[in-house]
Amino acid sequence: MKNLTDLEIIDSVKKGNQSDYAIIIDRYKNRAFSLVKRMLKNEMDAEEVLQDCFIKAYDSLDSFRQESKFSTWFYRIVYNTTLTKLSGKKRKIELEMTSVEDHFDLESDYDFKVSEKKDMAEFLNKMVEKLPLNYASVITMFYINDMSCEEISEALNTSVANVKVLLHRSRNALKDILLKNNFAEELL
Amino acid sequence: MKNLSDEILNKFTDNELDQATLKMVREQLKISEEDRKRLKAIQAVDNGLRDMKSESVSTDFTSVLMKRISKKSKAKKEQQTFIISISSIFVIIALAIVGYVMHLIFSAPPSTTGGTAMATRETLNIMKDVMEPVKSFFANVNISVIGSVFSLGLLISIYFVFDLVKHTKNNLSRQH
Numbered sequence: 001m002k003n004l005t006d007l008e009i010i011d012s013v014k015k016g017n018q019s020d021y022a023i024i025i026d027r028y029k030n031r032a033f034s035l036v037k038r039m040l041k042n043e044m045d046a047e048e049v050l051q052d053c054f055i056k057a058y059d060s061l062d063s064f065r066q067e068s069k070f071s072t073w074f075y076r077i078v079y080n081t082t083l084t085k086l087s088g089k090k091r092k093i094e095l096e097m098t099s100v101e102d103h104f105d106l107e108s109d110y111d112f113k114v115s116e117k118k119d120m121a122e123f124l125n126k127m128v129e130k131l132p133l134n135y136a137s138v139i140t141m142f143y144i145n146d147m148s149c150e151e152i153s154e155a156l157n158t159s160v161a162n163v164k165v166l167l168h169r170s171r172n173a174l175k176d177i178l179l180k181n182n183f184a185e186e187l188l
Numbered sequence: 189m190k191n192l193s194d195e196i197l198n199k200f201t202d203n204e205l206d207q208a209t210l211k212m213v214r215e216q217l218k219i220s221e222e223d224r225k226r227l228k229a230i231q232a233v234d235n236g237l238r239d240m241k242s243e244s245v246s247t248d249f250t251s252v253l254m255k256r257i258s259k260k261s262k263a264k265k266e267q268q269t270f271i272i273s274i275s276s277i278f279v280i281i282a283l284a285i286v287g288y289v290m291h292l293i294f295s296a297p298p299s300t301t302g303g304t305a306m307a308t309r310e311t312l313n314i315m316k317d318v319m320e321p322v323k324s325f326f327a328n329v330n331i332s333v334i335g336s337v338f339s340l341g342l343l344i345s346i347y348f349v350f351d352l353v354k355h356t357k358n359n360l361s362r363q364h
Contacts, residue, residue, distance in 0.1 A: 018254075018257065018258065018261065019254070021254070021257065022250050022254050025249075025250045025253055025254070026250055029245050029249055029250065030242040030243060030244050030245060031242045033242070033243050033244070033245045034242045034243045037243055047245055047246065047249065050245065050249075051249075051252070051253050051256065054253055054257075055253070055256065055257060055260065058257055120232070120235075120236040120239070121236050121237075121239040121240050121241070123236070124233065124236040124237055124240060125240050128237075128240075139237065142237075143237040143238055143240055144240060144241075144242045145242075167198075168194065168195060168198040171198060171201075171230055171233050171234065171237075172194045172198070172230075174233040174237075175194075175226065175229040175230045175232075175233050178229045178232060178233060179225070179226070179229050
């Protein structure tokens with residue numbers, strides 16, 4: 001059963017096999033959690049919001065017309081639901097201020113510790129959490145959720161060019177941190 | 189010579205450059221240590237990000253969520269059943285009234301003289317015939333029976349409204 005494709009599982013759920021939805025949950029929960037957590041920057045809220053996302057997706061299964069991949073459709077729900085949660089928490093202003101045109105400075109609030117040099121992935125993980133919302137979302141979707149720029153653009157309802165700009169700017173910001181702290185020589 | 193832009197280095201990392209630009213970039217990288225260093229840093233970021241692991245939800249996440257979904261589906265079914273039952277009752281009542289009116293119309297003796305006045309008088313008579321049993325139905329003892337039935341319906345409706353409010357409150361408190 002676990003080898004079935006997303007579409008096959010969804011067909012089964014639509015036919016009344018509600019318990020099969022657990023396979024979809026198990027398949028996406030951790031990757032979607034990474035996205036929600038980075039957007040909300042709060043673990044407790046993230047689980048609650050993720051539950052709401054899965055319920056919303058379950059309730060909307062009939063409207064899923066299979067024009068895109070299930071994962072893209074689902075991540076769009078996750079992204080939009082999390083945005084709604086954020087706006088509910090009056091973080092909308094912060095969100096609106098972080099458009100593609102805005103600049104951000106990761107270094108200004110980065111407290112460098114020598115021990116972090118040991119684990120590049122852990123270091124980058126911490127840095128990604130400090131990225132503005134839409135940059136962190138794109139990085140998470142691209143690197144953790146294995147989505148293409150086209151799929152991300154569909155999920156975020158933006159252009160592919162915008163997605164690439166966000167991706168490159170995030171990498172540049174992280175690169176600048178590496179160069180400033182002489183990470184590159186040690187790791188390459 | 190000018191240094192390569194971050195944009196070019198990112199596209200080089202993503203293998204998105206055309207052949208001519210690719211050749212130019214390779215030439216530049218051979219002679220510029222600064223560009224090589226920046227490229228290495230971007231590639232280190234790219235590799236490091238690929239090594240990032242996804243975060244994990246709590247162990248009982250799936251079971252808790254499936255319970256919520258199951259409970260929600262059950263409540264939805266109950267609400268649907270309630271709405272269908274109430275609608276059916278109203279439809280049956282409406283059908284009964286229509287049926288009774290039709291019965292009166294078809295069982296009335298045919299008029300011997302034509303004309304609009306005659307037809308109007310006949311319609312008024314039929315309406316009077318219809319209203320009489322309705323009036324008697326709502327009179328005296330019947331009114332208390334009808335009141336009880338409506339009260340019961342009202343109580344059931346209130347129960348569902350409170351249930352909905354409770355669920356909404358729970359959902360809101362979970363969100364905050």
